[in-house]
Structures are given as structure tokens and as C-alpha cells.
Amino acid sequence: MLESAIPEVNQWLVKNGFVRDTTKTQCFSYLGSLKCNHIDVPIEISFVELSFKELPEIYLLDPRPASLCRPLPHVEHTNKLCYLDAETYRVDPYNPVQTFVNLLGQARQVLVDSLSGKNTNDVGYEFSAYWGCSLRGITLSKHQSGDFIRYNFIKYFNLAGKEQNLIVIGNDDEILKYINHKNAELTFSKNKNAIWISLSTTALLPYRGLWPPKHFNDFYSWLEEVDSNAAKTLHKKLGTKDGTQNRLLIILETKGGLVGVDVKIPAEEFIQNSGRFRKQLLLDKGKSRIMLNRVVIDDLSPKFITSRNIVDKNLVSKNIVLIGCGTIGGYLSRLLVQAGAGQGNGQLTLYDSQSLSSGNIGRHYLDENYLYENKAEACVHKLQGEFHSLKINFFPREFLSMNDARNADIVIDATGREPFSLSLNELFVECHNKNERCPDILYVWIDGNGYCGRTLYYNGKDSGCYRCLQDLSGKDKFPPLKSENDLIPMTYQCGESYVPYPPSVSVQAAAIGLERVLEWANGNIVHHFSNRKFHKKAREHKDQSLTVTSGCPACQK
Helix, strand or coil: CCCHHHHHHHHHHHHCCCCCCCCCCCCCCEEEEEEEEEEEEEEEEECCCCCCCCEEEEECCCCCHHHHHHCCEEEECCEEEEECCCCCCCCCCCCCCHHHHHHHHHHHHHHHHHHCCCCHEEEEEEEEHHHHHCCEEECCCCCCCCCCCEEEEEEECCCCCCCEEEEEEEEEHHHHHHHHHHCCCEEECCEEEEEEEECCCCCCCCCCCCCCCCHHHHHHHHHHHHHHHHHHHHHHHHHCCCCCCCEEEEEEEECCCEEEEEEEECHHCCCCCCCHHHHHHHHHCCCCCCCEEEEEEEEEEEEHHHCCCCCCCCCCCCCCEEEEEEECCHHHHHHHHHCCCCCCEEEEEECCEEEEEECHHCCCCCCCHHHHCCCCHHHHHHHHHHHHCCEEEEECCCCCCHHCCCCCCCCECCCCCHHHHHHHHHHHHHHHHCCCCCCHHHECCCEEECCCCEEEEEEECCCHHHHHHHHCCEEEECCCCCCCCHHCCCCCCCCCEECCHHHHHHHHHHHHHHHHHHHCCCCCCCCEEEEEEECCCEEECCCCCCCCCCCCCCCCC
């Protein structure tokens, strides 16, 4: 059906002044123009098919009208027009002509706004698309404008066995840790200097000069035009000993990300006098053999990784103890790290005395490579392989006493073992009763055959303890199932028991645990007990504060 619409779309495009470019056989390409503020803007529109899984590509053609002969917002260095977000825009493949009407209308509006200057500031939030890079890099940490930091080139092989080259930015320790993490080789025997420059403006496209910059004079003239303070900072740093290098990286932090230039001066042309060196760079217009390569840099700093998706406070600089690295704790350990645990001034500590068995693998964060390994140690090993910079340690044993949580801000019990949780509860209740320093505790467990996940937060102040989940007779205050007849007997092996449920239950329980920890970090815990229903046989229970059981043998002694 979609293929049959091509003649209809072709007829509409031709009727509106577009001509099919038959020299292009890999796609459908049409040449024509868009009228924008009484100006005819020549464009090419191309598409492969009409499902609109990929939006038609629109390119500005040369020669452009005089008013468009400059860098424009939403026009990449390849002349491709970025007119819509393909991930969010809704199209109707069953009405392709109207879809083309809408798409070209949107493209026309983007160009009209570019001509009027309405979207000039958009550039700052998508600047890397305009930079046109030949190199890629990563930064392992963020810095202040004017800081000298270090960088190097590394070489490694990707999963397809292809050699990759990458610029790595950070301090010397960060770079060393990262190359070990990637099993990579350094290009330079010693790390080189880089200058970090922050730009405050979002109007980053020039009104004169070549774009994107090809030589240092072009680069510096552009920087002076768009942000004179940033240019002054760079000028000052280039006149110092640390800035006088025959290989130098200049990093630009914009509102929309990081770009830079890698400057290489042949040894025979390098001037070691700082003042003359700076003048040599500023006068470079391509007549010397000074090389300038533009770089787009991805932010791999812990701050960016954690803050991009968590608007409120994250877990950076929190000291967290996680007890139990099993079906819940394994997944939860990774979620905690993604939310900032083990970063900044904080540390993540894992406890588990058990080893991974073949029966665990079907619903565990750990895979068969860790068979027979201690779960806590294996989780730490896997997390360190996935995240280059973590402050994380483990103890391959049970959590024994409050001394094991001496510096913790919060302890998470993810063992799901009621006898252990009751014993742990005794430790925390006693600690609070003695008015000793005591971290908060969060219990996370799966209940009712895996049909629901539950959490309980306890801080010793305004709610019941873990034992208060039951009345004095030991009966649950919050029965997990609608009918006790739905309770599946535990499956036993010698010394081992388990309840069968899919890995989705483990992941959901871990996710609930992370939600509660983030609520704790933001001071937003209102209800101490929470229940999430995973199956229709589970009973509904509202999130609520846990009433202290009168005469509770744990907290009401």
C-alpha cells in the first residue's frame, strides 16, 4: 500500500514545482524551492520509502539567496535542514501527501524563523551538529573556565574488531583508570595539556568569516565575535607556560554540549616563547603547517551521567550499604549506581555471603560468567566493568553488627529473608533506643509468590518497625494475596528453597527500591510502607505509614 502512494506523492511534488533527480538511484530525490518571506530558497528533498520511519531529508542547495549566505540555525554544516524531531513527531503514512504538506510547512517555518533571527539562540543547545568534526572525544570530569586539564589519544578495538581512536580528557588518574577499563593503548607516552573554556552565550553562529573554522585565526575570530570574555580567557591561557605546547586541545563548553579544537604544530615550527607562540597561533590562516582538527566531545563525567535523567537530588556523595546481592539486590546495585551511588564523596558497599548458583542465573543481574563466585564480589566486578569511575567495595559475608554501617547514610536490606530482616530490625531498634548515631534503613522484598513487591522505610522516629508488619500473633497486617489458597508451596532442594517467578518481578522490585531511595534522598518519604501489585491475585494495599503494633516485641519492649 505504501509503495503505491509514490506516484501520488510524485504527482503532488511535480505540481508544486519540484523536479525528480533521476541521477540518484538509491532514493527518491526532488529539486525545488520553498518560498520563505518572499524569498525562493532552493532545496533538495529525498526519501527512500513512505513509511516515514525516517523523515525525508531536506538540504539547502547552492547558490543560496544572499540573505541565506551565512551559517543558519538548524542548518548543519552539511547543509542538511533539521526541521523536526523524528522521535516525537507524529506522521500518517496512510495519508502521505498531507504528511508532505505538513513536513514542508514545518521546514518553511524553520527557515522563516532563521531569517528573522527568532531561533538564533537554538544553536547553543545543539551546537555539535554545526561544528563538523573529524575527531571524537570524551571527558571524564567537568571543569571551570580557564582550567588546565590533561588529555591523550587512545586506541582500542570495538566489538566488531575494528580499531577505534578517541581523545580522553581528565586528570592523569582518571585517564589511567579509563585506559585500563577499556584495555586501550595510549598514543602519547605523557598526557598533554588541554584548556577548558566555558561559553555563556547561545547565539554561537557567526555573521562573517568561514564556517566551520578551518584555521586557528578563523577559530579565534569566531570566538571573539560570539563570546569576547571566553576569547579573553583563552588569550590569557595561551600566553602561559602550560598553554605553550606544540600539541594542545582547547575544549569549549556550550549550553548544548562540548566541542573543541585539537591544535598540532610541527616541531620545527614550534616557538617556545609564550608570547610569540600565542601570536603565531592567532596569525595562522592556513599558510603554515599548523593543523587544526575540530572535535566533538561526549560528557562521560559521573555528574552528567546521573543528573541528565534525575531532575531532583540523586545519590552522589551518599554512603549506602546494600545487604543482599541476590535476585533483587543484584539489579538494585546497578540502579543505585546509575542514580549516583559510589560517586562523588560517597561510597556503595555490598554484603552477601552466598555464591551464584546455576539456579540463580535465570532471574539475576549476574550471568553465567560469574557461576560459583561470591555475589557481592561479582556484582562489584561487573559494575566496575560497566562504569569506569566508582567508589564501591564488598564484603563476602553477612552483615554482622552496626559497626558494618558505621559511616552509612542509609542501609538497604534486599535479602528478602524474613528471619534475617527481623534480626537486622533488632539491631536498628536497639541502636535508636540507645540514641546512638544510626542510619535509616529500607527493606525491599518480594511477597506472595512473586505477585507483589514491598518496601518498608524505618528511621526510628515516626512509624512502626519491621516486626510491626505483623500483629502480636504473627499474622500479617497486609496479606499479600486475595486468597491464601493461591499461595504456592516453596520448592525445596537440600538446604535450599525458592519460589518460582519470572525475572520481571526481580527487576520491578529493584525499581521500587530505587524509587524509595530517591524519595529518601530528597526528603520526600511520606508513607513508610509501600506495596506494588504485579498480578491480579495480589491484594491491593495503599501506601501508608506503618502503625506501631501495641506491645511489639521488638520496638515496644
